[in-house]
Amino acid sequence: MDEKLKTRIEGLSGDDARIIEGDFERELYSMDIGEVPFAKRLFHTTPELVIQPRSIETLKKIVRFANEEKVAIFPRGSVSSGLGGVVPTVKGIVLDLSFMKNLSLKKKALPKKYKGEDYTTLKVQTGVRWSEIENFLKPENLSLRAYPSSFFSTVGGWIATGGYGIGSYRFGHLKYQIESLEIMFPSGEVKSIQSEEEEFARFFGTEGQFGIVLTAVLKLRKKQKKSLPHLIYLESAEDAFDFIRDMIKEELKPNHIKYLDAAHLKEANTVLGEDLFRLKDAVLVEFEEDDEEIKFLDFSEGRGILAEDYLSNYIWHERLFPMKRRGGKPTPLACELVIPLEKAVPYLKEVKRITERCGMKIHVESHIVGKDKALLMLTHLCDVREPKAYLVHISLIPVLTRLGIKFGGVPYGIGIWNVPFIKDKCEKKRFEIYKTYKSEVDPRNILNPHKFFAVRTKWANIRGITFKPLVFRLLIQLATLATPIFGKLTRPKEEFKEESLLEKTAYSCIKCGSCATVCPAYLVTNEELVTPKNKLYLAKKLLDGEEISKSDSDKVFLCTHCGMCREVCQNDLDLVAAWTELEKMLADRFGKPKEAIKDFVSAIESSDDYWRFVYANLSFKNLPKKPLARTF
Numbered sequence: 236m237d238e239k240l241k242t243r244i245e246g247l248s249g250d251d252a253r254i255i256e257g258d259f260e261r262e263l264y265s266m267d268i269g270e271v272p273f274a275k276r277l278f279h280t281t282p283e284l285v286i287q288p289r290s291i292e293t294l295k296k297i298v299r300f301a302n303e304e305k306v307a308i309f310p311r312g313s314v315s316s317g318l319g320g321v322v323p324t325v326k327g328i329v330l331d332l333s334f335m336k337n338l339s340l341k342k343k344a345l346p347k348k349y350k351g352e353d354y355t356t357l358k359v360q361t362g363v364r365w366s367e368i369e370n371f372l373k374p375e376n377l378s379l380r381a382y383p384s385s386f387f388s389t390v391g392g393w394i395a396t397g398g399y400g401i402g403s404y405r406f407g408h409l410k411y412q413i414e415s416l417e418i419m420f421p422s423g424e425v426k427s428i429q430s431e432e433e434e435f436a437r438f439f440g441t442e443g444q445f446g447i448v449l450t451a452v453l454k455l456r457k458k459q460k461k462s463l464p465h466l467i468y469l470e471s472a473e474d475a476f477d478f479i480r481d482m483i484k485e486e487l488k489p490n491h492i493k494y495l496d497a498a499h500l501k502e503a504n505t506v507l508g509e510d511l512f513r514l515k516d517a518v519l520v521e522f523e524e525d526d527e528e529i530k531f532l533d534f535s536e537g538r539g540i541l542a543e544d545y546l547s548n549y550i551w552h553e554r555l556f557p558m559k560r561r562g563g564k565p566t567p568l569a570c571e572l573v574i575p576l577e578k579a580v581p582y583l584k585e586v587k588r589i590t591e592r593c594g595m596k597i598h599v600e601s602h603i604v605g606k607d608k609a610l611l612m613l614t615h616l617c618d619v620r621e622p623k624a625y626l627v628h629i630s631l632i633p634v635l636t637r638l639g640i641k642f643g644g645v646p647y648g649i650g651i652w653n654v655p656f657i658k659d660k661c662e663k664k665r666f667e668i669y670k671t672y673k674s675e676v677d678p679r680n681i682l683n684p685h686k687f688f689a690v691r692t693k694w695a696n697i698r699g700i701t702f703k704p705l706v707f708r709l710l711i712q713l714a715t716l717a718t719p720i721f722g723k724l725t726r727p728k729e730e731f732k733e734e735s736l737l738e739k740t741a742y743s744c745i746k747c748g749s750c751a752t753v754c755p756a757y758l759v760t761n762e763e764l765v766t767p768k769n770k771l772y773l774a775k776k777l778l779d780g781e782e783i784s785k786s787d788s789d790k791v792f793l794c795t796h797c798g799m800c801r802e803v804c805q806n807d808l809d810l811v812a813a814w815t816e817l818e819k820m821l822a823d824r825f826g827k828p829k830e831a832i833k834d835f836v837s838a839i840e841s842s843d844d845y846w847r848f849v850y851a852n853l854s855f856k857n858l859p860k861k862p863l864a865r866t867f
């Protein structure tokens with residue numbers, strides 16, 4: 236970026252934003268959780284600058300400036316999405332919104348009614364994470380209605396991407412749990428939009444195309460009195476979905492219904508190191524009222540086998556760790572669709588037929604998100620270090636998406652990689668409304684450009700042509716016909732050398748970012764490089780023999796070895812042991828940065844945020860409670 240522009244941005248930001256210019260740290264902002272090896276060849280994925288704004292005023296100045304100068308901006312939250320939604324496509328600025336974290340409870344507001352129940356509201360800024368909200372609400376005897384299984388993702392991120400998750404069966408899509416949104420448009424104008432307004436729904440699932448979500452007023456519920464989960468084994472996927480449909484017909488009232496296939500329960504056994512779960516398809520439900528539970532138990536009688544209570548409780552707890560995998564290769568590939576409930580089984584049968592030809596083992600789980608629809612998530616474990624197999628498998632993901640569309644499904648996210656399916660996600664009229672709205676609110680196309688609506692690559696757009704729906708469909712047809720050949724190509728051939736713990740850990744990290752939320756080093760330094768996922772990224776570079784600078788190496792040592800990251804790790808990785816190994820390697824090469832470590836410890840000691848975090852997590856009742864809420 237032009238030096239003059241950079242200086243002007245620095246002037247606008249003042250002390251109220253952190254500006255990141257370092258090469259390696261900017262590289263950390265060039266990716267999301269999807270491993271797409273050719274992304275860098277198609278787009279300018281490394282941003283020229285990264286800005287972490289702390290206030291709406293500063294954000295406004297930056298956005299206005301970007302609009303005037305026609306500089307692209309890419310908003311991002313916790314980066315737990317994987318379709319390229321946060322990945323830069325052209326040179327520009329990444330706005331890291333994860334430090335816009337105010338929240339305020341509107342206790343004084345009169346209780347309002349939601350489906351006949353009273354509710355209180357909570358106003359939250361975009362960067363607050365769902366886990367933090369739930370933590371904040373506990374002492375207030377309040378709770379969220381629905382939340383994503385990526386519990387550590389941000390409010391803005393879930394609004395912008397999906398909105399279906401745990402509790403969606405009972406409470407519906409996220410848009411029904413929000414009273415109003417504050418949006419900042421590319422012009423810098425900030426507008427409050429109420430749920431009754433037609434414009435409101437446009438900000439859900441449109442991946443930051445129209446404006447930046449600044450705040451949301453969430454409708455809360457009273458804290459759940461009881462959690463009564465049950466897992467029931469059934470003979471097949473067909474039986475499981477019949478069971479679900481009958482349960483819905485009988486008007487049983489669970490908070491949540493989830494389908495898990497036998498492969499999923501096999502993984503749970505591997506994680507636990509014991510054959511505790513039966514290797515069958517299963518349905519997981521959660522009730523909160525005793526009488527509803529009794530109705531369910533009566534209904535289930537003779538239809539399947541109920542798991543023991545401790546297993547049901549365990550697998551319910553694991554709802555927040557859907558990617559915990561031990562049994563296979565380290566890199567997950569995923570395909571997500573919302574599909575009519577009655578089409579789920581025929582679709583899954585076809586998926587099985589195609590993927591078995593290619594030696595792919597698909598895991599299936601599905602949240603039931605309404606009386607007639609399911610959010611299906613298919614994952615396949617692969618290894619990015621086996622390039623041939625990985626490329627074939629990654630190219631089969633759109634084949635499975637296309638197949639789902641034929642069965643009446645709709646792709647869940649778009650980002651970059653699902654752009655050819657945009658017209659399958661939005662019917663024609665809505666697509667036209669979105670396009671017109673985009674040209675009204677973002678006429679200079681600075682917000683998250685060249686994705687969602689259409690892709691433009693850096694190569695005179697010749698490669699972008701492959702993203703055109705017609706061309707893409709043709710490619711998919713060819714890929715489907717080629718599956719028997721793919722099958723031969725993808726049989727595992729390469730045997731890997733014995734791996735060190737660090738290597739195994741680094742390649743098993745799925746980059747979900749859950750660990751960053753609880754990492755005191757990140758809390759205090761706000762630097763991406765100190766987060767567990769990015770230390771593992773650096774470790775991969777180191778193991779691959781790539782250059783690492785001493786200043787980047789020094790940051791790895793900013794770690795208390797507290798083990799909080801391990802507690803929440805999606806993949807249950809032995810992270811503290813990995814830090815010991817990594818630090819040793821770096822100390823051998825560059826020496827230990829004793830001064831930096833000393834400064835880091837002092838910064839932790841004097842950080843209010845750190846002590847608030849410690850009190851909140853240890854819940855010492857007799858410690859002085861520092862206020863967690865800051866009002867706007």
Ligand SMILES: Cc1cc2nc3c(=O)[nH]c(=O)nc-3n(C[C@H](O)[C@H](O)[C@H](O)COP(=O)(O)OP(=O)(O)OC[C@H]3O[C@@H](n4cnc5c(N)ncnc54)[C@H](O)[C@@H]3O)c2cc1C
Nearest residue numbers: 312313314315316320384385389391392393395397443448
């Ligand atoms: C283990 C795991 C479980 C998951 N479970 C679920 C689930 O149950 N339900 C579900 O829907 N998804 C799920 N996901 C996908 C992902 O977590 C969600 O899409 C998530 O809520 C995204 O939030 P984020 O903060 O990570 O957003 P990011 O990934 O950082 O951003 C996602 C998109 O939103 C845009 N964006 C971010 N913040 C803003 C903002 N303030 N204003 C405008 N645009 C913005 C970005 O530009 C990008 O396009 C899961 C992912 C993982 C890894």
Ligand code: SF4
Nearest residue numbers: 754794795797798800
């Ligand atoms: S062990 Fe280190 S990386 Fe993990 S949470 Fe603690 S400070 Fe962060």
Ligand code: SF4
Nearest residue numbers: 744745747748750804
């Ligand atoms: S270290 Fe664990 S929690 Fe952190 S990004 Fe990797 S898999 Fe997720």
